[in-house]
Structure formats: C-alpha cells, structure tokens
Amino acid sequence: MSLSPRFIAVILAFLISLITTTFLAFVDGVSKGMLFVSAISSFISSFFLVLYAVDILVFREVNKMYRTIHKLKMRDFNMAPRKKLIRESNPLKTINDEIFVYVTKKQKEIDELKKLELFRREFLADVSHEFKTPIFAAQGFIHTLLDGAMDDEKVRERFLRKAANNLDSLDVLVKDLLVLSQMETGDIKMNIIPTDLRKLTLGIFSRLEHIAKNRNVSLKVKPDDMPEVWIKADADRMEQVMLNLIENAIKYGHDNGKVIVHFSESKKYIEVEVKDNGPGIPHEHLNRIFERFYRIDKSRSKEIGGTGLGLAIVKHILNAHDTKIAVMSKPEKGTTFSFKLEKAYHQQLPEAKTDDVVNQLNP
Template sequence: MSLSPRFIAFILAFLISLITTTFLAFVDGVSKGMLFVVSIASFISSFFLVLYTIDILVFREVNKMYRTIHKLKMRDFNMTPRKKLIQESNPMKTINDEIFVYVTKKQKEIDELKKLELFRREFLADVSHEFKTPIFAAQGFIHTLLDGAMEDDNVRERFLKKAAKNLDSLDVLVKDLLVLSQMETGDIKMNLNPTDLRLMTTNIFSRLENIAQDRGVTLKVKPDDLHEVWVKADADRIEQVMLNLIENAIKYGNEGGKVIVHFTEGKKYIEIAVRDNGPGIPHEHLNRIFERFYRVDKSRSKEIGGTGLGLAIVKHILNAHNTKIAVMSKPDKGTTFSFKLEKAYTSAANDFNEAEAIPHVNS
C-alpha cells in the first residue's frame, strides 16, 4: 500500500466527509439531497486541504532532506537515485533507516579513528623510548671521552666499542622500522619461487649454532625422513620469518631445552611449526605479541636484545604470502608458532633445483 500524499489525503477526506454526514443525519429537517451535497463538498475541500498540507509542508521538506543527504554522502547509503521519496511505500521510515545507516557508519569511523589515534600515541611513545636508550648511551660514552677520558687508551677503546654497539642497535631498529613500514604500505612485493624450507632451516641452525650452544639448546627438524620441503615463497622473506621464530625460541626458551621445527605435508599446503619447551607465554599476552614493540617480559627482552619488531614483521610477511601465523602456548609447556605455505609442485621444484644446482643437506 502506497503512502503517497494523494492516498493519505483521500483517506482523511473520506473519513471527514463520513463523520460530517453522519452527524448531519441526526439533525431534523436535513434532506438526503443536502446530506449528499455536504458530503461531496466536505470530501473535496478536505482532500485538497490535506493534500496541500502533507505535500507542501511535509513531503516536500522530507524530499529536500533526502536529496541533501543523497548529495552529501551518496556512497554511505545503500540506495539508488530516486526522483521522489514519496514513491516509497513508507517515505518517513525509508529516510529514517538511511539516516540510521549513515550515523552507524560514521560512529564506526569515529571509533576507528579513536583507536588509530591511541595507536599513534602509543607508537610514538614506544619509538621515542626505543630510540632514546641507544642514543643516550652512545651520547654518554662519547661525551665522557670528550671530557678527558680520551687520553686513556683502554677507556677510549672500551667506550668507543660500547658507543658503536648502541649505534648498531639503533641502525637495526631503523632498518626494521623501514621494512615494517614498506610492508604495511605494500611497497615490498613478494617474489614467489620454489623454495626448500628443509635446506633453509638447516642453514639457519648453522647460523644460530653458537647461540644455541651457549644456552645448551638442542635444534632439531622433524620428521627425520623428510629431506626436502618445497613451497612457493619469497626465499629471502621466509628466511627472515624462520630466522626470527627460531632465534626467539632459542633465546626465550629454557636453557638446556629443545627447539623443534616440524613440517606437516598436506595435499596443497605445508604446515610449518616452530616449537620450544620453554616457560610459555601468558594467555593475556597472546593477542598482542605481534604488535610493534610489544614485549611480554620487558626486563628480560632488554637483556636478550632485539628491536621488538620481529614478530610484527613476521606477521606482515606471512600476510603478504596470503597466510596467517598462529600461536599456541601453555605455561611451563612451551610455545608453538605455526603457519602454512602453498606446496611447490614436484616438477616445478625439480626444474628449479636443476636450474640453480642447489645441494641438499640431510640431517
């Protein structure tokens, strides 16, 4: 049923005419002819009066509101252009619904902007803190040398090495921030090629052998009989992912513990899991460990080193590979980071292997 001005005016005029005629029927001396004339006259006058009132004073103003909203933010409404709002079955409800949609979307945008503003403030505070530590340390060593300690050869060499170490840490931090920024803006593109993760993991174990030996950590790949693990990936970026996860497992796990890289082969994907048997990550921290500069144990993280950006970079690299990283952890049981990568077909892997003549290492 259409609620156009004419329909509403017709209904109201009919009711007014009916009520007027009914009352006059009870008056003595009123003939049927008079009742007919009165009913017609009241109907016509009421119809045009109500039509003018609704159409001019109500519907046209509603149409103006509708057109104004339509011009202001047409994309915010899920609607198609209409000539007149009065063609709707219920125009007041239509405009009310669309205003509600508009307000809801704007409120979401405001909430998102508030979150971004909070994130910006936290990020600036974290960056300032991370930069402040190595800069102030290097500045202190250099000023001490300039104030007279330069004459002592032993002090000079020791302070210069400490200043250089802090500046190296600052350089790593800046590079990680640059990589993370490029990842988020999409400036770094993934170059996907067949990559042997089994060989890559063995090479990473060799690079981290000294760190593992210092902590008495055993490094192992499982299953033992899986000598090749070919996936489609950007080798350099996935190596960065594996290096970060394995190094974290060594550093934050228990001394004398184990770090296991486990490969599970599926029909289309290879699941990679990096597992340690360390103290684990408290449940309340699991949802935040991939945030920039977030540290579960800040005092211990400072002792071990690192920029606090590693897992954030890992997350963005894997997102660029159209996959996600998952984490499972139990107190005193250890932590497992896992993700999936698309398998490289055997023929493609063999062609790539022959072309590049990559040696295979079994362990």
Template sequence: MSLSPRFIAFILAFLISLITTSFLAFVEGVSRGMMFVSAISAFISSFFLVLYAVDILVFREVNKMYRTIHKLKMKDFNLAPRKKLITESNPLKTINDEIFVYVTKKQKEIDELKKLELFRREFLADVSHEFKTPIFAAQGFIHTLLDGAMDDENVRERFLIKAAKNLDSLDVLVKDLLVLSQMETGDIKMNIAPIDIRLLALNIFSRLENIAKDKDVTFKVKPDELAEVWVLADADRMEQVMLNLIENAVKYGNEGGKVIVHFSEGKKFVEIAVRDNGPGIPHEHLNRIFERFYRIDKSRSKEIGGTGLGLAIVKHILNAHDTKIAVMSKPEKGTTFSFKLEKAYISPASESIPEAAATQANP
C-alpha cells in the first residue's frame, strides 16, 4: 500500500470528519442535515490542510533530500532506479536507510584511506632506508679513494669491489621495485603455458647448490615416484616464485637442515609446498611477511642479504595466476609455503614443446 500524500490526507480527513460528526451527535438540537454538512466541511477542509502539510512541508523536502543523495552518489553508492520517494511505503525510513548506507560506505572509505596513508608513510621510510644503505656505503668507499687512498693499489681494488657490490645491490633493489610496481598495475602479462614444475624445482636446486653446501642443507622432492608434474603457469614468473621460496628456506633455515618441495596432485589442481625444518616464523609476523620491505629480524636479514621484496613479488605473481599463497609455521619446527596451480594435461605428442619451455626458464 502506497503512503502517498493524498492517501494520508484522505485517511486523516476522514477520521477528523468522523470524530467531529460523533461529537455533534451528542449535541441537542443538531439535525442530521447539519451533521452531514459539518462532516463534509470538516472532511474537505481537513483534506486540503493535511495534504498541504504532508506534501509541501514533508514529502517535498524529503524528495529534495533524496535527490541530493542521488547527486552525492558516487560509483560505490548503489541506489534504486530514480523515482519519487512518495511511491515508497515508508519514505522517511527509506531515506534514513539510504543515508545510513551512504555514511557507512564513506566511513569505510575514510578508514581505508587512513590505512593507505599509514602504508605510504611506512613504505617511503622503508624505501629511503633501503636506498640509503648501499648509496652511503658506495659513497664512502669512493670518497675515501678520492681523498688519497687511490694511490694504494690494494686498497683501491678492494674499495672499488665493495662499491661495485653496493651499487649492484642498489640495482637489484630498483629492478625488484620496478617488477613489483608493474605487477601491481597489471603491466606485466602472464604467459600461461604447460610447464613441468618438478623439473623447474630440480633446476633451482642445482642453481642453489653452492649456498646449500655452505649451510649443509639437503634438497628433496616428494613424492619420490612422481617423474613429472605438469601445471599451467608462466615459466619465467614461476621460476621467480620457486627460486625465492627455496632460497629463503635455505638462507633462513638451520645449518644441516632440509628443504623439501612437495607436490600433491588433485583432480584439477596441484598443490606445491616448500617446507623447511628451520626456526620458524613467530605467529605475530605471519600476516605481514608478504609486505614490502618487512623483515622479521632486521639485523639478521641484513647479514643474509636480499631486498625485502621477494615475498611481495611472489604474492603478486601468484595472484596473477588466480591463486593465493599460504604459510604455516611453528617455532623450532619449520615453515611451509604452499599454493595451488591448475593441472596441465599433456599428451605424449606435445611433451616436447613444454619441455623446451621449462628448459628456457633455466638457461
């Protein structure tokens, strides 16, 4: 039932006329004709007075408020198709609901902007710190040489090597920032094709053999009976993911530890897990390890090296593959990073092409 101004005026005018007539019925000397005239007069006058009060003083103002909300409406403010509020069953409740929705969404926007502002300040501070370290180190070595140490051949060569290493670290940092920025803006497109991710993991084991020997870390692929694991992914980007996860497992794991890459095949997806038996990650850090430049132990991270962007890049690469990375860790028992990729079904006649793609990923 529509609560239009005319309907409200009609109901109120009828009630007023009825009450007036009822009172006149108890007055002596009032004829039925007089009662009828009084009822009609009360109804007509009440109808127009109420109609004016409701329509002009209430409904029109409410409709103005409704139109204002439509004008304020942003893309995120979802209102019903434009129509007059007088057709609503309860216009005041409707306008209140609309205002409540609008205010709630704006409050969420404000909260999100505050979080972004905090993130921006932290990011700028982190970037400044990460750039400052190699730049100041390289400056120190070069200025020392310019101040006279260049005449000593041994000092000159040693300082130039150190300056070059710091500039190389700066170059890696800039490249990682560029890759991360391109991933976030979608400028880098994924070239999805079948790849043997088991072969990719074995190739990465070979590349990391030296640092694994230094820490007496052993590599293992499980299950043993799997000869190959075909998935749909970008070979180059998936190499970045696996290299980062396996290298981190070696660097941050215990000496004499193990790094296991485990594959679990389902009907449509393959779950890939990179596991170590190192000291683990404290629970309070698990939700932040994928943030840019976030380090659990800054002093230890500086000794080990890295830009602090690896896991952030991993997260964005996997998001671009429509999957997410999960992490589980227990103190002194190790850490496991896992994610899922869609299975690729390879016929014997087409295996040569994916093998070539996997080989190109590790020249």
C-alpha cells in the first residue's frame, strides 16, 4: 500500500476524531449534534495539522535527500530510469532502498580498488625483482672486467658472454611487458586469417626439438586422421600461444614424459588441448597461474628460465580472439590447457604450398 502524506493524515485525523467523540459521548449533557460538530471539527483540524507535519516537515525533507542520492546514483551507475523512481510515493521506503543499493555498490568499488592496489604493489615488486636480477648480473660482470679482468682473454670473453646473456634476458622481459601492455590497452589489432593450426604446431615442435631431446620428452599431435586444422586466427599470435603452452609443458613436465596437442572439431569450432603427464599444478595455484610474474615454484622457475609473463600473454591473446583458456590439472597426472577457436573453411589449391594459399586468401 502506498503511504502518501494525505493518506496518513486521513487515517490519523479519523482516529483522533473517533477518540475525541468517544470521550465526549460519556460526558453528561452532550447532544448528538454537539458530538457531530466535534467529530467534524476535530477531523478537519487534525487532518491539516498532520498533513502539514508529515508533508512539510518530513516528506519534503526526505524527498530532498532522495533526489540528492538519486542524482549521485544516476551519475555513478546509470541505474533505472528517473521516472520509474520518482513515481514511488513513499520516500521513506525509497530512500532506505536507495541508500542500501548505493552503499552496496560503493563498497564493491572500494573492495575492487583495494584489490587493484594490492595487485599494483605486487606487480611493482615483481617487476623490480625481475629487472634487478639480469641488471645486477650484467653490471657485476662488466665491473669485474673494468677492474682488471679484461686483460685475461678467456675471462674477458666468458664474462662478456654472460653479460650479453643477461641483457638478452632483460630485452625479452621488456618486450613481453610491452606486448602485454598493448594487449591490455587494445593497441594490438588481430589480423584474422585462415590458419592451419596443425602445421603451425608441427613447426613449433621442430623449434623445440632440442629442448625435448634434452629431457627425453616425446611430442605428438593427435588425431592422425586430421591432416589439416584450419581456424580463423592471427597466425603470429597463435604461434605465440602454442609456443608458450608447448614449451611450458616440456620444461615443467617430467623427464621421459610426453606432450600431446589434441584437436577435435564440432560444427563451428576447433577445440585445442595441450596435455602433459608432468607433476601437475596444485589446486590452490590454478586460479593465479595466468597472473603476471606468478610462479608456482620460484626456485625451479629461475633454473628453467622465462619471464613469468607467458601465460598472461596467452590469456590476453585468446581473449582478443573472443575465447577463453581453461586449465585442468591433477597432482602427478599432468596438466591440460584447452581453448576453442572458430573453424575456417579452406579449399586447398592444387600443388600449392600452404603459405601461398594463405597469401592468396589474405592479399
């Protein structure tokens, strides 16, 4: 029921009139006419007094507060249409609802800002640490050479190579940070063309063959009855995605293990899975492995190498392809990264190389 000021005034005036008339009825010598006049006069006077008290002193002040909150809410959140809110005739209930909604949303904003602040502090600490290691190492080698080690030809060459390796690592880190920043701000545009993902994967296997041999890890593409896997994607960026996932599977898996890239197709999509039979990822880390610089085992990650940005870049590249990456892992049973990409329908030209076909499809 809508509790308007007039409705409240009528109810209260009627009750006051009823009580007054009831008391007068017990007084000797009071006639029915007098009771009627008393009832009417008390009702009218009570009605106007209550209406003034409720409407002027309460409702109008509350409405001012409501309009202020409403303006703030409309500006901050673009909430429900103004007409719908103003039709509410009980400002006491409305202002309570508005304050609750407004405070709830502001609290969410505050919580989000706290998370961002914590993330910013962690990111700055991680960046400082990642930059410090190669810079200090290269600085140490160069200062050692300047202090006299330069005269020894063998020491000079060895120290210069180590300094160069550390500076190369720093260069890779800066490039990854730049790519990640451009991804997050949308500065990098995807060049979507038909791409044979199976051929691209086999090319990555060739590039990583020496790493796999060092750990005796077998690399396999399945199924065998899919000689071509055509998708709509940015070929360069998808190569970056597959390189990161396959290289991680080799480096963080067991020696004498295996890495399988599995393709399956539906009516509209190709599903890609990169599997290994390594030690797996503990459950408490699964939600954070796509964060920048997040490492599960920091000591082992340092030995293996890498910038700690690979999976973050993978996530952003796949998001730019309107898809998401998922991960499933069980201790000592391996890890599987999976995602879906839209199929590309391709008719291969006779006696044409795949690269030539791609060039013809994307002049």
